[in-house]
Amino acid sequence: MSIAAPAAIAANRFGLGARPGELERIGSAGADWLRAQLRGGPPLLAADELQEAAQTLREALALRRELQAERRAAADVAAAQQRLGAFLRPIYAAEATARLRAAVGSERPFLERLVHFWSNHFAVSVDKQLLAGLAGGFEREAIRPHLLGPFRELLRAVEMHPAMLLYLDNHLSVGPHSPAALRRERRDPAHRVGLNENLAREILELHTLGVGGGYTQNDVTRFAEVLTGWSIGGGEGRAAGEPGRFVFRAELHEPGARVVLNTRYADAGLGQGTAVLDDLARHPATAHFIATKLARHFIADEPPEPAVRRIAGVFTATEGDLRAVYGALLEAREAWAQPLAKYKTPADYVISAYRGLEIAPEAGKNPLAPFELLGQRTWQPGSPAGWPDRSADWDGASALLKRVQWAEALGARLGSSRAAATLAPQLLGANLGEASAHAIQHASSGAQAVTLLLASPEFMRR
Amino acid sequence: MENLPRRRFLHLALATSGLLATRLSFAGGPRGERRLVLVVLRGALDGLAAVPPYADPDYARVRGEAALAAPGGAQGALPLDGFFGLHPALGFLGRCYAARELTVLHALATPYRERSHFDGQDVLENGSPRPHALQSGWLNRALASLPAPGARATGVALGQNVPLVMRGPAEVASWSASRMAALDEETLQRITDLYASDTLLAGRFAEALSTQALAETMPAEAPGPPDYAARYAQVVRAAAGFLRQPAGPRVxxxxxxxxxxxxxxxxxxxxxAGRLRALDGGLALLREELGPVWADTAVLLVTEFGRTAAVNGTRGTDHGTGAAAFLVGGAVAGGRVVADWPGLAPRALYEGRDLRPTLDLRAVLKGLLAEGLGVSPRALESDVFPDSTAARALPGLLRG
Known part of the structure; x- marks a missing residue:
């Protein structure tokens, strides 16, 4: 392994792309540089223009009630609907811009990448309208504070966040024998209320055990019953709890003990659900699933099984201490063996370009546009599975052409204000091949040199 | 940045690589060659809502307030065969049925019997009985099985990246709308050189340029608001634009x-209903845009699995098993519903909750690939759909 290679891998694969001077500072101690980032507190993100998700949700629900009243009064329906969108859009833009600014400016880019990793693992998608106002708050409130573990606490924070409950419909789910359901049945037998198993299934399939993790349809249904009552305060006449925040509504909860994955959980109200979550967090299938996803993200599309086993082993031995898990990842020699093993996602590509070329994401200049253009609009993976993480999912011909077109437009914008020939070794280090270095050096203009740097095979990968 | 004249861009795209010449010769064929369009409905379409079996004695009970009225009733289903109806938002499909250009398939499923969207879609696309068993898709392998590369039917994926069903050994194109300027000629050449020793990027870049060149001959898309319906219409127009061209892709x-x-x-x-209306409108647009080529076209709409027979506690439906699919187009021998109906009585349901599948989707796909593209039975059994002998090709799907 050449001395510079670890720095280039550390900054580009584990970080979010080198900034000028970063590789030099890292020197030959790539793993140490990353380990140092794990020390200290979690990478919180706060700013004056960002408000709590609960606050946004309170305002959005109030606005929606107004709109419903207007609809009943046969007022201008279209204009009323647009108002909710107009309320949510600036919140989305402020949140996504703040996230981007943190990614581009961070001195702990490994942690920012991990924020993106977990936010994608526990994906919510803004194609559900209210989520446009909540996805950013969800990441700041549920993911960031628990980034350094334990996994159990991250899991609880995520599943109890109003954004997740809303996204996967759990606030609507009612125990078929709960007091509320029985009352409803007496009053209005034609309109049944009952379970929605969406959240329970996705917790098992996508958040913890993974799809082959050994659960059955029966486990999904029982777990959905356990989770009834996990809801959101305020809104639509159900008065319990603080508006916009998590609340456990005992009157919606399915009474009785439940067996999930062969374990019996006595009915302890809210505690029944947290007990299941805690057991899921320490389940061996969860350790393997999380280790596989981490290894796929940081080592290779088809991660080497020995590395996965070692990471999973640390996960299990430390009961999901995420600092230790990340440490195990850094110790995997497989992670340092193959430079450029991963094809960048569009978001990786844009962020690393912003970092490498020192472009500050400024509100007003629409810094989010390239994400949409290149096919990865922030917080819109379109499904609870999140964005995929293999080359074949991103290396389409049309997608490549768009990157190159964007690189050319960016080159034209920056002109010769960036010395790409000097930057190339600073950003790509030992990964920079002779052909690319030569092409960048002999570009016909400063703008073209920037384009060739961004279009180079080395910059397309990490 | 200077815009290249379109003609010059095309010329350059052809000239940049020797590979391009062959890539551009998209299976030009005689008139009357069949076109296939595959539309994947991701997220599991509720087949009992899209194609309600209103005459099933258990239907109204199972569906409760979500049950659709029989044809003729207020907001009733559109008539099909007296037993099944169509959701009232599917007006265009209803007219296709009357014109014998629509075959509805019901109670069908892939071999997948769990309820994960993502594994379900993987099986739907990889063509094997198991999720993640293959890294390529059945449609690509079907294209790859056709003889003589020069006459090979090529495929195009509308989207920036190629979905699994179209990945594999056969070269396929991907295309998505771009409002960006064409690349500078000289930069283009330098990037092509830069990728010379990178197999993946060289191939992808050449594909992109040849597809772009083909797309250059299509009318430019007016920039509009990128809402759901507009994006969908854009994709449909692009698909039609490719399929209309005599030398264009056939799939x-x-x-x-x-x-x-x-x-x-x-x-x-x-x-x-809103989603179905948009889907239906998109299909109507496709027919309009295809013009005379519609007569040679078969469009298959499939989803990974169906949804629960009963409505859940939140006036929706959860992940299920048996699904509905549509085969529509001028080439389709339509005007019928293909279903070995299992019924909706409690004991008829799969695992007590889902429509029981009685038709293997692969039987439909085999029939379609054989009749539509001339894929050989041998290829269908070995490469395209491994371990599928029990699913015999369904004959007579297309007009003779």
Missing amino acids: AVFDTTGWDTHANEGAAEGQL
Whole structure:
């Protein structure tokens, strides 16, 4: 392994792309540089223009009630609907811009990448309208504070966040024998209320055990019953709890003990659900699933099984201490063996370009546009599975052409204000091949040199 | 940045690589050659809502307030064969049925019997009985099995990246709308050189340029608001634009999302009705855009699995098993519903909750690939759909 290679891998694969001077500072101690980032507190993100998700949700629900009243009064329906969108859009833009600014400016880019990793693992998608106002708050409130573990606490924070409950419909789910359901049945037998198993299934399939993790349809249904009552305060006449925040509504909860994955959980109200979550967090299938996803993200599309086993082993031995898990990842020699093993996602590509070329994401200049253009609009993976993480999912011909077109437009914008020939070794280090270095050096203009740097095979990968 | 004149761009794209010349010769064929369009409805379409079996004695009970009325009733289903109807938002499909250009398939499923969207879609696309068993898709392997590369039917995926069903050994194109300027000629050449020793990027870049060159001959898309319907219309127009060209691809794939209706699904009106209306409108647009080529076209709409027979506690439906699919187009021998109906009585349901599948989707796919593209039975059994002998090709799907 050449001395510079670890720095280039550390900054580009584990970080979010080198900034000028970063590789030099890292020197030959790539793993140490990353380990140092794990020390200290979690990478919180706060700013004056960002408000709590609960606050946004309170305002959005109030606005929606107004709109419903207007609809009943046969007022201008279209204009009323647009108002909710107009309320949510600036919140989305402020949140996504703040996230981007943190990614581009961070001195702990490994942690920012991990924020993106977990936010994608526990994906919510803004194609559900209210989520446009909540996805950013969800990441700041549920993911960031628990980034350094334990996994159990991250899991609880995520599943109890109003954004997740809303996204996967759990606030609507009612125990078929709960007091509320029985009352409803007496009053209005034609309109049944009952379970929605969406959240329970996705917790098992996508958040913890993974799809082959050994659960059955029966486990999904029982777990959905356990989770009834996990809801959101305020809104639509159900008065319990603080508006916009998590609340456990005992009157919606399915009474009785439940067996999930062969374990019996006595009915302890809210505690029944947290007990299941805690057991899921320490389940061996969860350790393997999380280790596989981490290894796929940081080592290779088809991660080497020995590395996965070692990471999973640390996960299990430390009961999901995420600092230790990340440490195990850094110790995997497989992670340092193959430079450029991963094809960048569009978001990786844009962020690393912003970092490498020192472009500050400024509100007003629409810094989010390239994400949409290149096919990865922030917080819109379109499904609870999140964005995929293999080359074949991103290396389409049309997608490549768009990157190159964007690189050319960016080159034209920056002109010769960036010395790409000097930057190339600073950003790509030992990964920079002779052909690319030569092409960048002999570009016909400063703008073209920037384009060739961004279009180079080395910059397309990490 | 200077815009290249379109003609010059095309010329350059052809000249940049020797590979391009062959890539551009998209299976030019005689008139009357069949076109296939595959539309993947991601998220699991509720087949009992899209194709309600209103005459089934258990239907109204199982569906409760979400049940659609029989044809003729208020907001009733559109008539099909006296037993099944179509959701009232599917007006265009209803007219296709009357014109014998629509075959509805019901109670069908892939071999997948679990309820994960993502594994379900993987099986739907990889063509094997198991998720993640293959890294390529059945449609690509079908294209690859056709003789003589020069005469090979090529495929195009509408989208920036190629979905699994179209990945594999056969070269396929991907295309998505771009409002960006064409690349500078000299930069283009330098990037082509830069990728010379990178097999993946060299191939992808050449594909992109040849597809772009083909797309250059299509009318430019007016920039509009990127809402759901507009994006969908754009994809449909592009698909038609490719398929219309005599030297263009013969197979196109795109997908639509938003079918995962866990809550407040609606009935004759509502969330799902809105999606179905948009889908139906897109198909009407496709026919219009294809013009005379519609007569040679078969469009298959499939989803990963169906949804629960009963409505759940939140006026939606959860992940199920047996699904509905549509085969529509001028080439389709339509005007019928293909279903070995298992019924909706409690004991008839799969695992007590889902429509029981009685038809293997692969039987439909085999029939379609054999009749539409001339894929050989041998290829269908070995490479395209491994371990599928029990699923015999369904004959007579297309007009003779």
